[in-house]
Amino acid sequence: MSDKEKEKKKGTNISRRSFLKGVGTGTVAATVAPAAVLVGAPEKADAQTDEAISTAEIQLNINDQVYQIEVEARTTLLSVLRDGIDTEGNYVDLTGAKLICDKGECGGCTVLVDGKPVYACMMLAMDAQGKQITTVEGIANGDELHPVQDAFIQHDASMCGFCTPGFIVSSVALLNENKKPTLAEIKDGLSGNTCRCGTYPFIFDAVETASEKM
Amino acid sequence: MASWGEASQSRLIGKRITRLSGKDKVTGKAKYTYDINRPGMLFARILRSDVAHATVMDIDLSRAEALPGVQAVMPLTEAGRILRYQGQEIAAVAAETDDIAKDALRLIFVELEELPFVVTEADAMAENAPQIRDWEGNQSNPGINEQGDVKAGFEEAAVTVEATYHAPVQTHVCLETHGHVTEWTDEQNLTVWASTQAVFGVRNDFARRFDIPANQVRVITEHMGGGFGSKFGPGVEGHTAAQLSRITGKPIKLMLTRKAEHLVAGNRPSMTQHVKAGASSDGRLVAYDMRGYGTGGISSGAGFQAPYVYHVENRKTEKFNVATNAGNQRAMRAPGHPQGAFAMDSLMDELAEKLGMNPLEFRRINDSSEVRQAQYTLGAQEIGWHRRNTVPGSGTGVKKRGMGVGSGQWGGGGGRGTQARVTINADGTVEAVTGTQDIGTGIRTAIAIIVAEELGLAPTDISVKVGDSGPGLPSGGSGGSQTTASVAPVIKTAAMAAKQKLFEHVAPLLKAPVDDLRIGSRTIYVASDRTNTVTWNQATGLLGQESISEGGNWDQELRQGGVAGTQFAEVEVDTQTGHVKVLKIVAVQDCGLAINRLTTESQINGGVIMGLGQTLLEERIMDPQTGRMLNANLEDYKVPGTYEIPEIKSIVFDTHRKVTGVGEPPCIPTLGAIANAVYNAIGVRIRELPITPDKVLTALAEKA
Numbered sequence: 001m002s003d004k005e006k007e008k009k010k011g012t013n014i015s016r017r018s019f020l021k022g023v024g025t026g027t028v029a030a031t032v033a034p035a036a037v038l039v040g041a042p043e044k045a046d047a048q049t050d051e052a053i054s055t056a057e058i059q060l061n062i063n064d065q066v067y068q069i070e071v072e073a074r075t076t077l078l079s080v081l082r083d084g085i086d087t088e089g090n091y092v093d094l095t096g097a098k099l100i101c102d103k104g105e106c107g108g109c110t111v112l113v114d115g116k117p118v119y120a121c122m123m124l125a126m127d128a129q130g131k132q133i134t135t136v137e138g139i140a141n142g143d144e145l146h147p148v149q150d151a152f153i154q155h156d157a158s159m160c161g162f163c164t165p166g167f168i169v170s171s172v173a174l175l176n177e178n179k180k181p182t183l184a185e186i187k188d189g190l191s192g193n194t195c196r197c198g199t200y201p202f203i204f205d206a207v208e209t210a211s212e213k214m
Numbered sequence: 215m216a217s218w219g220e221a222s223q224s225r226l227i228g229k230r231i232t233r234l235s236g237k238d239k240v241t242g243k244a245k246y247t248y249d250i251n252r253p254g255m256l257f258a259r260i261l262r263s264d265v266a267h268a269t270v271m272d273i274d275l276s277r278a279e280a281l282p283g284v285q286a287v288m289p290l291t292e293a294g295r296i297l298r299y300q301g302q303e304i305a306a307v308a309a310e311t312d313d314i315a316k317d318a319l320r321l322i323f324v325e326l327e328e329l330p331f332v333v334t335e336a337d338a339m340a341e342n343a344p345q346i347r348d349w350e351g352n353q354s355n356p357g358i359n360e361q362g363d364v365k366a367g368f369e370e371a372a373v374t375v376e377a378t379y380h381a382p383v384q385t386h387v388c389l390e391t392h393g394h395v396t397e398w399t400d401e402q403n404l405t406v407w408a409s410t411q412a413v414f415g416v417r418n419d420f421a422r423r424f425d426i427p428a429n430q431v432r433v434i435t436e437h438m439g440g441g442f443g444s445k446f447g448p449g450v451e452g453h454t455a456a457q458l459s460r461i462t463g464k465p466i467k468l469m470l471t472r473k474a475e476h477l478v479a480g481n482r483p484s485m486t487q488h489v490k491a492g493a494s495s496d497g498r499l500v501a502y503d504m505r506g507y508g509t510g511g512i513s514s515g516a517g518f519q520a521p522y523v524y525h526v527e528n529r530k531t532e533k534f535n536v537a538t539n540a541g542n543q544r545a546m547r548a549p550g551h552p553q554g555a556f557a558m559d560s561l562m563d564e565l566a567e568k569l570g571m572n573p574l575e576f577r578r579i580n581d582s583s584e585v586r587q588a589q590y591t592l593g594a595q596e597i598g599w600h601r602r603n604t605v606p607g608s609g610t611g612v613k614k615r616g617m618g619v620g621s622g623q624w625g626g627g628g629g630r631g632t633q634a635r636v637t638i639n640a641d642g643t644v645e646a647v648t649g650t651q652d653i654g655t656g657i658r659t660a661i662a663i664i665v666a667e668e669l670g671l672a673p674t675d676i677s678v679k680v681g682d683s684g685p686g687l688p689s690g691g692s693g694g695s696q697t698t699a700s701v702a703p704v705i706k707t708a709a710m711a712a713k714q715k716l717f718e719h720v721a722p723l724l725k726a727p728v729d730d731l732r733i734g735s736r737t738i739y740v741a742s743d744r745t746n747t748v749t750w751n752q753a754t755g756l757l758g759q760e761s762i763s764e765g766g767n768w769d770q771e772l773r774q775g776g777v778a779g780t781q782f783a784e785v786e787v788d789t790q791t792g793h794v795k796v797l798k799i800v801a802v803q804d805c806g807l808a809i810n811r812l813t814t815e816s817q818i819n820g821g822v823i824m825g826l827g828q829t830l831l832e833e834r835i836m837d838p839q840t841g842r843m844l845n846a847n848l849e850d851y852k853v854p855g856t857y858e859i860p861e862i863k864s865i866v867f868d869t870h871r872k873v874t875g876v877g878e879p880p881c882i883p884t885l886g887a888i889a890n891a892v893y894n895a896i897g898v899r900i901r902e903l904p905i906t907p908d909k910v911l912t913a914l915a916e917k918a
Contacts, residue, residue, distance in 0.1 A: 074313065083251070083312060095249035096242020098439075100389045101472050101848040108389065136242035145240070153236035156812045159820060160654030161239035162389040162439030168240055187856040194848060196389050196440050197654050198820030200859040 057087065058129050063138030067092055071125045078109045078120035080128075081135060096136035096165040100194070107193030110166040110173075111135045117173040117192075136165035139172055147213040148172050151206035159197035166193050171207050180211050216707055216769050218807055218871045225735075226667045228868070230812035234659045234678060235437065235652065244437045247409040250395040252465035256285055257312040258458050260451060261304045261319045262474060263297040266539035266841025267331035267346060270295050270304070274323040278307055281321055283314035286461045290454065297326070298346065298512045299539045300842050301477030303450050308458040308466055331539040333836040335484060335509050338536045346539055347512070354515075356505075356534040367501025367528030371492025373568035374501075379489065379557035380902040383509065383834040384482040384827075385475075386546055387853050390439020392449060392479045393469030396456040404456060405432045408448065409469075411441040412691030413651050417683045419448050420456060435651045435681040442824075443545035444480035445653075446691050476846035480544025481834060483508040483516030485553040491526070493565045497579040502529040508553075509536045510543030519554030523621045524562060524580040539841055540834075545693060547821070548878035551622060552828055552885050556903060559620040559886020563893065567606070573890065574599060574619055585869060586621055589780040589802040593619070596800040596863055597782035607897020615786050615797070618890025622882030626806075626875030627775020628699025630768045632689040636665055636708040637764075638716055640757040642750055644669060646708070647679040650689035650701050655877050656813035657697050661705050663809055668709035670733040670750065695875030699773040702809060702873045708766030715762040720753045774872035777804040779879050781822065783860075783887035787895045789914060792907030794830055794892055796860040799884065804867045806874030811866055818864035818880040825884025827854045830904050 053072055060067045060080065068087045069080055078099055084092040097120050100108035109120040112134040139146045148171045151157070158164040167190060174181060174189030181189060186207045195203070221228055238244035275287045290303040297304070305322050309315040330344035337343060338352040345351055368374065388409075395407040404424065410416045413433045421428040438445070448456075455468035470479060487506035494500050499521075508516030516535045566576035574590055581587065593599075602617035609615055634648035646665045652658040658680055662673035679685065690700055717731045717738070724731065724747075726740040739747040782800040787793070799822050808814040831852035835844045845851040864880075885903070893899045898913040 072313065079312070082249070083257075091251045093251055094242070095245065095251070098246075098248065098389070103472075103847065103849070105848040106389070136240075140241055145237070149237075149240040152240045153232050156233060156236075156656075156816050158233070158236065158239045159656070159813075159816055160389070160438060160440045161235065161244055162246060162437075164239045165242045168242075187859070191856045194389070194853060194855055196387050196442075196824075196853060197816075198823030198854070199816065200823065200854070200856060201819050201862050202816060204856075204859070 062133045075125045077123040077125050077128045080125045094135045108166045110169040147210040151210040155202040155206040157202040157206040163195045226663045231810050246437045247407040250407045255465040256308040257315045258308045258466050258468035259315040260306045263302045267329040268297050268326035272325040277321040278318040283310040284318045306454045331841045333841050335536045352537045354535040356532045358532045360530040362528030364528045364530045368492050370500045372495035374492040375564040376490045379487045381485045381553035383484045384832045386442045386444040388440035391470040391475040394452045394455045395467045396459040397465040403430045407434050411445045414688045415691050433683045438653045442547045473846040478541040482546035483510035483543040485518045487557045499526045499580045502526040505532045507534045509538045511540045514542040518550040522554040522558035551882045555882045556885035563890045583778045585778040585804050593782045593800045593802045606894045614895040616891045616895025617784050618887045620883035620886025622779045624879035625775040626695035628696050628773045632704045633687040634704045634708050636712040638762040642754045645677045649687045651681045653692050660809040664705050665709045695877040699873045699875050703769040703772035704766035711764035712762050719756045779803045781883035781887040783891040785891040792910035798861045800863045802865045805876040807871045815864045821880025825881040829885045829888045
C-alpha cells in the first residue's frame, strides 16, 4: 500500500457514490405504482447507471381540478403540489402545504385524500392517482371561507402562519369526524401538527368556535 | 408633541383586532420565500460535512457536473481547508429539480482526513483536550465582574446555598428553514426573496458581497416562517444562491434542509453555573459568587444573565466561553435571559426554603421593580398561590401537584432608523409603506391600526406594504423586541402629517380653520359645529390628481423601553413515570401600550410555550463518540405539541401609554416558574434542563 493510499484509508472517505450503487435503481423500479404507465424520458438518466429514469404521465384530481403531470416513481404528492409543472409547462403552484420536517413528523404538509388527512410528504404522487385530493387552497367554498378558517382568523390562531395550512386541514378533518370535540379530543386530533410560534391555545379556541358553527 | 391619547378615546388602539394577513394565511395564499416559484427556476442544495472536524484532502465535482439536469456545481471549500463542525459547507449544486439536486450531491466525491474533535463542554475543558481552534484555546479568558464586598456578604449571611445549574443548547427550529430565492435581472440588479428578520440588512449585505449599489438589490419578505433571532443575514446559503444564479443566469431556490437548520442556522448557547449565594436572616440577598460558562459552538460567545432580576449588593461573577466542534450560536429569543432566569429563580427558592420563607415573600424583599411587585400580587391571586404545598412534596398520591413563580425583564424600547410614508389617494384609499418585516408578530396589522385610528377608518381600509426594500424606505431588523416601538412612532407621525394635509384641503370647503377640524368615523367635522361635516370620500375627492404622501419621524415620547414580567406555574408530576405536565401558567406581562391586544396575547402565549419547551423538552444532543448531533430532526428534537400545552392565562399588564415591544420577554419567567413548581410538587430539585422523566425518576430515587 502506498503512503497516499494509507493516508486515504486513515481518513474519512465519504464516497456517496459507492453507497448509492447498492440501492439506487432498485428503489426506482420497486415503488412504481401498478396503475402508472411508464414512459422513458431520455433526458433524465439515473445517476449511477446512466440508464434512463422512468417517468410516468399521471392525472391527479386536486381541488376538483384535473392536473396532467409527468412524475418519477419517487416523486411525492407534496413535491407535485409545490414544485410540480404540468404537461402544459405551468406550475401547479399549490404551495399552501409546506415541507417542514420532510419525514412525517410535523403535519405541515397535511392534505385530505378522499377526505382523510394525509402527510403529502409521505405519499408518492403515483399513489394519489384516482383519489380526491383537497389542499388548504380547496377548503374554502369559493370566496366563502370554511368555518374553521373564519375561526382561525377571529382567534388569531396563526402567527408566522407557516404551520397554519396544515392545522386548517387537520382541523377540518377532525370536525368532519367529530362535530363537537372536547378539548382533549382537539388535542388528539391535532397532535400530528407542530407549531413553533406557540399558537396552540388560540387554535384550540378556534376549533371550538368552528365546531359550534358547523 | 405627539401622544397616544387616553385609552377611553381610542377606537382601535388597545382593542382586539384580527390580523390583516389572516385570510391569506388560512387559505394557503400567503407566499413565503419557500413558496416562490419563478419561471425557469432551479433548485440548489448544499453538500455538508458529516463529521465534526476534518481537513479537506480532495473534492471531485466532475461526476455531479456530468449528471443530466445539473446546471451548476460550485465548491464552497477547498483542499487544505479545515472543516470545524458537522454541517459545514463543502459544495453546492443547482439542478432542474430538487430530486436531481439531491442526486448530484451524492455524486460529489469528498476525501476528508478526520481530526480530533470535542463536541461537549466537558470534553472541551478536559485536561489534554485537543485544542480545536488555531486562533484561541478551547476556553476563552474569563470575564470577571465584582461589586461590593462578597466576603463580608457571606459573613452576614444566615443561610447559604451552593449549587450547579445547567441548561443545554437549544435550537431555534424555524418552521420555514433559512433560505432564499435569488434572481439577477441583469448583471447589476439582484432580486432576492429572503426568509429574513432584516430586509434592509440583507439588502445591504448582498450589495457588499457582490459589489453592487444597495439600491440595485431588492429584498422581498412578504411572509416569513419564523426566525426567533436566527435570520438577520443571508449566510453562506444566501450568498451561494445568488452566486449560482449568476453562474446559471436563472432564478435559484435554496432552502436549508431540516437537518442543516439544526446544525448550522444558530442555536441558544448552553449554560453551566456554579453558584454560591447567601441571604440574611431577614431575607435579604447579601452575597453571590458565580463561576459559569457555556458553549456557543466553534467561535461564538455564550453569554447569560447572572445574577438576574433580583438585587444583590455583594457579587462576583466569572464567565467564560467554551468552544466545541458545533455550529455557531445566534441570537435566540431574549438571548441569555431564559437560562439565566432558570438558574436565578431556582436559587431564590432554594435560599427561601433554607430561610423558612415563602418564596414569593423572599422575592418581594429582593425585587426593586414596582411593576413586578404589583404583578406578584396579581399573579398569586390568579393562580391561587395559597393552594401551594407549604411543605414541598407533601401532596399524596401518584400524581403530585406544585406551584412555582419566576421573573423576567427586557428592554424593547425601539430606536431610530425607520422611514415610512402614509399616502391618501383621491379615491379615498390609504397606503402605509415601510421597510420593516412581519415575522409573525403582527406589525402589519399594528401599522394599519395606528393609521386607521388617526384617519377615522377601519384597519382593513389601510393597505400596508412591508417586507420589501423596493420602495426605499428602510427600517431596522426585527430583533430585541424593537420592531413595534421603532415603527409605531414613525407611522403615527406620518399619519398625523397626512391628516393635517387633508385638513388643509378640506378647511376652505367647511369654512373653518384647520385646527378646528377633527376626524370622525369616515368623516371630517368642525369641532365647534359638529353638524358641519364632510365624508371621508368627499374630502379625499378634493385631492384631484395630487395624492397626499407624508413621512413620519422618530418620536421618543411615543415609546418606552423596559418591561417586567412574572409568571406562576402549576404542574402535576407523575411520580411513577416521571412525566411533568404543566396544568396552568399565569403570565403577567408588562408591555406598555399594546397596540393590538389580540396579537399581544398571541405573543405572550408563544413566549410561554417556547419557555415551556426549553424547560421540559428541548436539547441538542451531541454524540461525543462520533461528533454528530443525534437529534437533528423534529422527532427526536422535541418542541411543544398539542399535548404539552397548559391553560395559559395571559394578563396584559399595560402600565403606561407608550409603545414597548413584547416579542421576547414572555419566554423568560416560564423556566423558573415551572422548575420551582416541580420542586414544590415532589420536594426534589432538578437543576439541569430539560426536566425530563428520567431526571425526575432519578431524583425521586435518590431522595427515597
